[in-house]
Amino acid sequence: MDNIKIDRINTLAHKQKSVGLSEEEKKEQAALRKEYLEAVKENLRASLNNVSIKEADGSITDLGKKFGNKDDKND
Template structure:
């Protein structure tokens, strides 16, 4: 998600608090928020898929391969 969309989300939030939104703006706001949340989830999944932990016996477990969808 680029900064122009984030700025638009913020502008709609400020307008909602001050004067309210039209139906079209409410639909746009919902779509932008949905897209923003999905981009956050994708980023979090990517970060979690790159985590490896070292067990007490010295072996390394790649959590992305064990639990995530690293192969996709």
């Protein structure tokens, strides 16, 4: 998500607190927030796919290989 969209989310949030939003602006805000959350989730998944855990027995478990390559995305 680019900074222009993030700035728009912030602008709408400030306007909502001060004077309120029109129905069109509420729909735009909801769509932008949904897009933002999806981007955050995607970035988190990508980061977690690069995490490895050293087990007590000394073995390394690559969480990306163990959990990250699933086709179904349960949130």
